[in-house]
Structures are given as C-alpha cells and as structure tokens.
Amino acid sequence: MVTKILWINPIGSDIFDVPIKDNLNSVKYEDTIIDVISFKKGPKHLEYQFYEALMGIEILKAVKIAEIRDYDAAIIGCFYDPFLSESREISNIVVTAPAESSVAMAISLGHKFSIIVGRKKWIPQMEENISKYGLRDRFASFRSINMGVLDFQLNREETEKRLMEAGMAAINEDGAEVLILGCTVEFGFYKKMQKKLGVPVIDATIAPLKYAEFLVNLKNMTNLSHSKIGKYEPPPEKEIKDWNLEEYFGIDWK
Amino acid sequence: MVTKILWINPIGSDIFDVPIKDNLNSVKYEDTIIDVISFKKGPKHLEYQFYEALMGIEILKAVKIAEIRDYDAAIIGCFYDPFLSESREISNIVVTAPAESSVAMAISLGHKFSIIVGRKKWIPQMEENISKYGLRDRFASFRSINMGVLDFQLNREETEKRLMEAGMAAINEDGAEVLILGCTVEFGFYKKMQKKLGVPVIDATIAPLKYAEFLVNLKNMTNLSHSKIGKYEPPPEKEIKDWNLEEYFGIDWK
Amino acid sequence: MVTKILWINPIGSDIFDVPIKDNLNSVKYEDTIIDVISFKKGPKHLEYQFYEALMGIEILKAVKIAEIRDYDAAIIGCFYDPFLSESREISNIVVTAPAESSVAMAISLGHKFSIIVGRKKWIPQMEENISKYGLRDRFASFRSINMGVLDFQLNREETEKRLMEAGMAAINEDGAEVLILGCTVEFGFYKKMQKKLGVPVIDATIAPLKYAEFLVNLKNMTNLSHSKIGKYEPPPEKEIKDWNLEEYFGIDWK
Amino acid sequence: MVTKILWINPIGSDIFDVPIKDNLNSVKYEDTIIDVISFKKGPKHLEYQFYEALMGIEILKAVKIAEIRDYDAAIIGCFYDPFLSESREISNIVVTAPAESSVAMAISLGHKFSIIVGRKKWIPQMEENISKYGLRDRFASFRSINMGVLDFQLNREETEKRLMEAGMAAINEDGAEVLILGCTVEFGFYKKMQKKLGVPVIDATIAPLKYAEFLVNLKNMTNLSHSKIGKYEPPPEKEIKDWNLEEYFGIDWK
Amino acid sequence: MVTKILWINPIGSDIFDVPIKDNLNSVKYEDTIIDVISFKKGPKHLEYQFYEALMGIEILKAVKIAEIRDYDAAIIGCFYDPFLSESREISNIVVTAPAESSVAMAISLGHKFSIIVGRKKWIPQMEENISKYGLRDRFASFRSINMGVLDFQLNREETEKRLMEAGMAAINEDGAEVLILGCTVEFGFYKKMQKKLGVPVIDATIAPLKYAEFLVNLKNMTNLSHSKIGKYEPPPEKEIKDWNLEEYFGIDWK
C-alpha cells in the first residue's frame, strides 16, 4: 500500500528541500512517496521562538492541505516540534516531528540519551519538550557545538569534528548510550558518527519519517491513531465557519 | 510613577474588553493606567490550541506595539498563557499572563492549589504549563465545571453554583488550600467564593495585572527584568531586516 | 525484504500460540514472517515474579536461538517485559516486549494513557516498569478488572464488559486519552473497544510486533540498533567459554 | 495607603540593621514604612540549623508583635526562611522570607536559576527548601564562594570578585539565566553583577521586601492572603490560654 | 553491650510517659535501657508548627543532656520529626524520630505505604517530610481519621474502628501494602490491625526505637554514624562560647 508523506520545512527558504528529500528517500520504505515543501516567506531557520510563531499558521495550513490532498502523514521538520500538538488537533492524518519521534526510538535503544544541539539558546525550549514528552529521567544531557542552523552544512568537516567531540563527551562524561542530533539540518552525519562512536545516533530527519511510516502502517492495520479526545480534540466546525476563520487566516478547513 | 499596562484579550471579539477593564481598574494601583484591546478578526475564545496558533502573530504584534508606545507591561489575557515566552523573547517590557502569575502567588499562599477549569479539554495543556513552570509538586488537582468560555458570564448564578461546588470538592477531596480560577472569563466570582469557602481564590484577570505591576516596580527600582540570555534571547535585528519579516508578517519591529 | 520475527510465549503451555499467531498475522507487513513458540515445561501464566524467574533461562535461550537462526527480531510475549534488558545484552537482534512498545506508541497518541490490568497484583511491577521507561508523568492510572490471565479468553463476553467499564472509568475519571491492554492474553478486544470508547486502544500483542517491524526496518535502513555500551554491553565471550556457561545452562552462545 | 513592614534580622546583633534598612529604603514604594529589628541575645549569623532553632521563639514573638502593632507584613531576614511557615500559622499578616520570594520572582525572569551561597554547609537545607517550594525543575545549581555570612561585608572587593566568578560559572556551565544571592548579607552587590553579567540578579533583601509589598497590596485590594486551612491553620486560642503558653514562652498572643 | 536510649516526649505533659515506656519495653532488645522524659511546660500535643517551634530549645537541650549523660541514642517522640536534623547537627549520638524511621523500614516491607493521620491539618508538613526523605514515589496516600492527638487513647474502641476503616481504604483504594500510624499516640493498635488487615502496620513508637537500636549497634560495630559534613556539620564551639549561647538559652553544650 502506498504511503504518501509530506515533509514540511517550516522556513522561508527551499535550500534544504532537495538534500533532505534525497536523504529521506534513501531510508524510506519502497512504497512510501515523500514530498518536501517549504515556504516562500519567512525566517530561514527557527532558532527563535518568535520565528516559530511566525510560521504557525503556514505550518497548520500545510498540514490541512496535506490532509485534503490525501497524504497519510505530515512531518513538521524542525527539532522544536513546532505546532505538532495543534496539527494533530485539527487534522485526522498522522503528524510527527523530530524530537518526539527521536525519543520514542531512543527509549528502546539504550539507557540514556543525549541531544547534540547547535546553540545553547535552543536548550531551554528543548528541555521543556523532553519534560512534556515525559522522558526527563531517561535524558542524559544537552551538548552544544556552538553553530547555528545555517552553519551545519557550510563547513561540513568542521561540523563533523564538533559533533564527534560533543558525542564523545556525552558518552564519556554524561552517561549517554544513545545520541540524538538535535536539528534537522544536522543531516548527513549520523552514519559516520555511529561507526566511529559505536553508539546509535539518531538523525533528526530520519526519525520522524520512520516514525510516521510506522504510525501510518499502524493506523492502516489497526485503526489506531492520535486520540481525538482531550489534548487533540478538534475545534467544532461550526465555530470555524461562523467566525470566518478559514477566510481570515487563509486556511482551507476541509 | 505612572505605570502603563496593556491588557490583550487575544480573541476576535471585544465583548469582554469593558468588563475586564472595569474589573482591573477596581484593583490596580492608583497610578497604573490600563488599556484593554482585542482583535477584529479571530476566534471568540481560545479553548483550542488551533485558535491560539491563529492569534500568535496578532499577540506578538500587540506586544511590540505596546513596547513602541511606551507601555511598561503587556498582559496576555488567556489562562493558557499563549505566546508568553515568545513575547518576552522579542520585547524589553514586562510581559505576564494568568497561569504563571497565579502560581507565582499561590506558592506563598498555601501548601497546594487546585485550578478550576471550564472544560476537561483544557486540562492537558494547562497541566503541561504547570510542569513547565516547575510547580507540579505544589499542584493538587484540576476540577472542571463543564462550561465553555462563552458560558461563564451568561448564567452567572449557575456558574457561581458550579464554581462553589468544584472549589469545595478541591478543598475537601484533593487537599487544596488555594484555588485558582483557570480562565480570564471566570472574572467576577472570586470574592464571594473566597468568603464562602474560606480560602484564597485567585482571579485570572487580577493575578497577571498585580504581578505585572509588581514586576514593573521591581524593574524601575532595581533594573531586574526578564533575562535576555537563553530562553528569552532575542533574534538578531539583522536577520529580521534581511528576511523582510516585518513586512511579510506586518510586525513593527521597532 | 523479508523480516523474520520470533514471538516467544514465555510459558509452559501452547494454548495461546495459534490464536496469537493468527492475531499477529492479521496486522503484520506482507513480507514479515512470524513464528510463535512456547515451552514444554513451566507455569501457564507469569502473574508472579517467581514464575518469570523460572522462565528466565528459557527466554534467553530462545532469543539466542532466534539470533542463530537468522531471525531479525524476537518478541518476549508478556506485559511484564521479562528479561527484555538481558535479551538485548546478549544478542545482536532487535528485541521488543509489550509494555515498552506500547508506551513508545502511546507517547504520540494522546496526552495520558491508562493500563487495564487483570489483577491488582500486577500493578507494582508494572508501575516500576513505567518508571524505568521514564514515562511516569504521561501515565494516568491502572484499572484492574479482577481477572487472571487464564480467564480472559474463557468468557469473552464478561471480559469485554469489564474492559469496557474499566476503559470508560479511565477516560472519565483518570484523564486517559489512550488505553493500553496490560496483558498479551487480552488480545482480540481492542477493535471493539476502540470503536465504542472512541479512543486509541493498544493491544499488547500488536504493539511489540509493530514496534519490532519498525526497529528492524530502522536497522536495515540506517544501522541503528540497541546500543552495545552500558546497559546492553554484552558479557565477554571468553568468560562464557572459560566458565562453561553454555554447557551448564544449556545455552547456545553462538 | 501606607504599608508598614517589619524586617526581622533574626540574629543577636544589630550590625546589619542600618545598612539593610538603607538598602531597603532605596527600593521601596514611597508609602512603605520599614522598620528593622534584631535581637539582643543570640548567634550573630544563622549558618547552622541549631542557631535557627535558638531564634525560633524570638522570631515568632516578633511576628506576633508586628501583628499587634499593626504592621502589614513581617519579613524574616534569613535565606533559610526560618519559621516562615510557623509565622504564617500564628498570624494574620503577610509574612515573607528571602528564598521563597526570590523563587516566586525567578519563575518569570528566565528558564533556570542558580543560587550563590557562602558555604557548602548551607546547600542541603536550601535544597530542601527549593524542593518544598516545588521548584526543583527550574533550579540550575548552587555555587559556593567559600565565605561565611560575617565575611561578605568585610572585604567587599574580594566578595565581589568571587560572586562574579561564581555567577559566570553558573551561567556558562550550569545553564543559569537568573542568579539569586543566597544570603541577606550578600546585599549591595546585585547591581554591578547585573550590569557585568547581563542577567537578572536577585538580591535576598530586596526580594522579600518587594514580594511583601506585593502581597500586602494584593490583600488590600482583593482580600487574598495566606490560606488559613491546612498548613497555616492556626492553633486554637483556647489551648494557648489553657496551657499558659503566652506566659511560659513570653509570647503575646494578642 | 548495654544500649541506653532516651525517649523524648516533646510536650508539656507526662501523661504518655508511662504507657509509651511500657510499650517500648515490650519490644526492645534485652540489654537496651529506655528512659522516657517529657517537659514541665509546653503544649500538650504538637499538632501545630507553632507548638513545635516552642519546644525546639527544650528538645535540643534534652538531646545534649542525653549525650552528656552517656545515652547512646535520643528519640524525638513526634511524627513530625521536629528538630531531628538540628539534633544531629549538635550531638554525636544517634538521633532518630518516628517518620524517618518508619519509612526506612517501609522501604523493604512492601511496594507502597500509606500514613494514617489524626487530622488533615497534619498532612502538608508530613508530605513535605516524605519528600525531604526522598520517598515520594513509594508513598501511596494519607488517610485521616478526624481525631486529635489527645483523642486517640480516650475512646480506644472508636479509635480502633476508624483506624481499621482508614487502613482498609488505603489498601483497597490507594494501593498501600504497608501502613504507618502517623502519630506516636496512636500506640497500642498496630497488632490487632496487622492481624485483621493482613499487612504490616508500623507503630510510630516502635519504629524509632528499633531503628535507634539498629543504628547504635551499627555504630558500635562499624563506627558508622550520622555524617558530620554538610547537613549535620556542627557549629564551632568557639562561636557558642564567644556568643554566650549556653548561658542565654540554658543549653549545656558539653
């Protein structure tokens, strides 16, 4: 059965669209079809909470479009998992994101995991997410390599060197048995790290793809999907119509 | 010294503007000036995460405008505290919101506090906030009265009756010594509850006002304010200019 | 690519082998091949820790045999996840078990999950597992239906009735948005429950199968697998040989 | 409206009375009147739990006297917050203390806070307080500068140097975004630290004063005050009379 | 080897001295000698934090006297464990108290324990102690029987009836496998409860006695005793002399 997945790069730049798509295609199930989109306008990375907020409506629109166009899953391609919960609230398809997917794997891969981030700025919000996902006790540490999102792919040798050092430190000093690369733009490094460091290294693009495939298959086979009571209970269609929200915010509700 | 505070009702309706303003004016410091705004377009309540997301940019715009127009503080008037963290990231004024302010008071008012919400739907996100603010161990329970935001002021007698019952149950069964009313539209009830139930009852409009006055005074006297490293580190102005974010999103950055 | 999975019913009885195999076959990927085994001798259920301990060596032998016979994954078919950690320590294949797999799914399916158990006796050990997996904060409650493992399939109508009641109570009183059936022999009920209760219901046989398929595919595609440092670091072969452990305990180490 | 506040230096020495009063007067509201008292007999600092215990009755007497003499609030001027809870139990005025007040501010000023203490000896009890106040998850670290209470104001240059170093380390190594000076006698340093280190620095004398003013205003405006059920439920006057406790312990109950 | 233990009833009444001594004598080691003291003046129970505070100096004096008179251990006979930490700070003998001793036993007697208290008022402080001792995760519940300290021994039948009911509820509804009687004056009931309820019931007088005997024997055999660094680091003798603390507070330091 074909699985259609939409990867959303929630930024106003398409420079990562092709390499991420290539990357995803190399690890997908054969009958998975992946499309990658990004936006015309917007910040070129989401290091700041403000930038995330700016892209909120665009991300939600994209998720709704994915639903309308019969995608089985949408992936929000940023390790902050921005608007993941909102996306599940308003759609009936599978929605995943890097951080949640990574920890859902890490849980069975080793005792404790560390997350290697670009800049220290990212840590508070990611730490809040770890707590929100409930996994604080399995979390070993954050390690920062002092690079911004847009630096990772510029001087790949330097990036690799720093990732290796940070990974080594996490293993030796913090008790990490599993490493997570805490940014989707840290793609392309996990294989070498895994080989050299001898521990599983979770790539932030691969994790949400494979977890999405997993959840879609689960849904197809067992009808299991995001709960629609409580946290993901959707807003009533009547309100959305009555209040003209579709028109005002340019969202195609159905 | 005059303190100018902007209360933002982050919804597409002005029906609560006047009563909330009256309410706030009755408890403010003499030299505090309060303005209340709401938006032209948008959902009429924020019970759903989707609705919050829709109002994100509007809230942030309003905070920036408050800063430009020399307000000392902005208050985001919804108990989910939507975009509180983002607002602090992008501005240099005091920003408060109901949930955080309420717990910063509750901490010294009694051993444990309960939050009385309208609908069960609200609980997961509010519970995540309690954890984020770090106060899970001081938290007794949520109690729901099965009313939506727009119901609270319609049949005030019924609302009062249910609030009393829920408060009583929280005290007798959950060990609450302090009650928090978990919605800004639950205004107008705390006094009677306080009197009848014999415990402090925190009103979700009063809490962020008084906490804002407190933080503004603290800033004026000691220069103490939201930290600008880490979580609230602002995005670089250069990026905002280079990427045309002001224009695209209609935000006045300075 | 064909995926070979060995399901181990860690009890001295084959009565569940066929129905569980049928159940698994109905939800597997097309190119997954599933074998189900149980043991000649041993307790007929594992409700007691003592019974688990008795089956320890048998389980580990079976995992080693699975590895030698080129299975991609072994599943330990008991919701206590007995000897899961030990199995990963001594083998290089994927090993999963119901509780860990269920929570790795539940994490993305809703805010909080409840586990419906047969007898109260099971709760302490399962609670310890939830803590060990790190997910205490996402956990809503245990609900017991006062039935032993061997009762579930005897009077299926009664079982279904009690599961429904327990599920309803977990949803309405404990805040569960996701239900987990806390015993592999609670198979065959999740579909109806899901339909009637309107929330995802995780079946304890399906969860570890799908999670195993997921991890095997992940390993095939990215080489990601259980970390071999720290918790799952294997014992040195030399010790095993020198101490005659293979012979003494009847384990085929390689 | 005039607010009368009594600052209690709970030691047997008046050497800090004047400088602390000056310090407080420089940051108070205009219509706040502050009196500072200390005791004739007793230890000259409270670094040891034993010393605290010795001052217990004196502190409580002073709080009762404050109540009788129409003070609006009493402040217990030691970062261990000694007898804070007891004071609230027996009086109807606002009572604050440095540690609780500091964390009630820190909660909104940044993601995590560190506390800079004089000696390591202080840490266990302060850590217990952080837990008691419920804020362990927002707490980054303790940093000790190896000075006793009586050393801070002797060689102020040395003190400042060490505070700067400790603050820097807390920021760079422990992830602190807010600093708290963990002793009332560390007064007079926060401004320079704040300027140099670029993060909010909470002074342990200013925090409980401003928080007291805040709570008094809150009480005047909304009648909100320390809950009188549970933790702060007062002892029955009849017992106190019947058992001659006033006479025996020299406490003026009313 | 003879072990001399001083039981301190930290109240201004000797009515419980004889029955508690009889109770203790019935379970002690043969070569343990127990003395029981109480005070001339003071509250007749310690239900309020204020009452505890009043007895602080008396308790500490008694512990110092015990040390001087060659007692091996002192026991502070109140389930709030008042001044336990202070007592260890200033003495070199073993000091125990009911709550800490009870949980140090409960930890190995079953999965979770409940504490049966007299009045709800007691709960907040006891809950803080459970957290301080680190055992929150092993704690099932408090159950109150709505009786004050002085009621327990008045109508023993009624007391027993309520204890039985509370214990039953803790077992059936809260998951308790072990019960703790949360007041030293709840003595004389554990045996019957244990028999009827079929779970271990820890008596608050017996626990600290047996734990004291245990720690004294441990000290005699291995020199292991309360650590004298950090939390229990004693104040310097020089300060105590220089500041005349012995004279002022009537404490015999040596």
Added chain:
Amino acid sequence: MVTKILWINPIGSDIFDVPIKDNLNSVKYEDTIIDVISFKKGPKHLEYQFYEALMGIEILKAVKIAEIRDYDAAIIGCFYDPFLSESREISNIVVTAPAESSVAMAISLGHKFSIIVGRKKWIPQMEENISKYGLRDRFASFRSINMGVLDFQLNREETEKRLMEAGMAAINEDGAEVLILGCTVEFGFYKKMQKKLGVPVIDATIAPLKYAEFLVNLKNMTNLSHSKIGKYEPPPEKEIKDWNLEEYFGIDWK
C-alpha cells in the same frame, strides 16, 4: 534469641565465601549465626544482567532451602539485589540485599549519598534500582573506579587508592555526605576510608547483614514483616503442584 542468617554468594565460585564470612562475623550480634554459601556452577561474578538471570533459579532455590532449614533470613550477596523481590514473594523469611539495605541506612546518615562502583557498565541497572527504591532525590552520584569485581581484592593497595580518590571526588564535587561501596567484593576497605575521608562509608556486605538482623528482630518482637499482598503476594501452592514446577525446576517448595 539465636538468629540464623544465610548469606548467598550468587556465583559459581567459593573464593569469597570465607573472607565474607569472616567479615560478617566481625560485626554481627553475638547470637547471630551466619552461614555463607555459593554455587558449584555459574559465572564468577554478576556484572552482566545475563549472569544474574542464569543464577535466578539457584538463588530462589537457596532462599527456599533457607526457609525450610529454619533460617530467619537470607541475604542475596550482590549489589544489583538480584531476585530480591522474587525471593520475598515466595518465602516467609526476611530477605535483604546490599543496595536496598544501604539506602535504608543512608537515608538517616546524611543528606546525599554517592555509590562507588567498579565499572560504568553497572550504573544503568543500579540507577534503576535507586529509582525503584524511591530515593533518586537523595542520590548524589555514581563514581566508577574502572575495576571489575574480580580485581578488587587482587591488588588491594591500588583498589584502596582508587576508592579514596573516588570518594573524595564524590564528597567535594557531587555533594555526597555518605558513601556506599557498590559491590560486595569491595569489602575490607570501609574502615580506612571512613577514617581518612571523615564521612560514613557503607560496606555492601555489612549493610544487608545488619539490616537483616534488624528486620528479624523487628519480626520477632512485633510480627512485622514483608507484606504479603501486592508485590510480594505469593503464587498459589495449587498451581505450583499442578504444574509440576517443583520437579521441573528442582525447587523444594516446602
């Protein structure tokens, strides 16, 4: 009253039997009789979870034999506390083990404790045990000295040197006030460490012996023992007979 205790060295080697027995005899109560056994076959240490699993049935057999032969207590002599819970489930005698016993002492000896282990490999499982026992908040750190179980007694000078260094580091850097030696084969070092480092050092052989004596005495005097509901509820004898478990596994049930 004579107390008979069986120490089980759960390994296939008797080399530690005599020195451990000597060690225990030097600290026991006079009327305690200690027997030490080990097994003919099996791994010579239990550093791996696999090795523990291999010894499971042997350990349980030994506990049952101890019960049949009227021992008052059995001690499982490995710091992983292997099969402690299972042993309590199937027997009616006191069963203790090093880790649980050590923390039940440490709780009253100082604020925080550190555990000095041989190899890092041991940490994850021990950390899980600390959490299971509920004492994570009182736990300071693990410190590893990079030695295997079989190395400790080979070059005792080197072992001592490393233990001292690790202990010092735990005290100075991690805030430990109490040290625990995290392996039964680290015997013979605690006295010197205690003297030199000035903090209590808990020996992993002495702790479970003294705690066993304590629990046996408690049981003799008060009938208090491991709860037989919930976690330690024993399997029904009927099942054991019907399923031939005694014969199959060579266990003498009674």
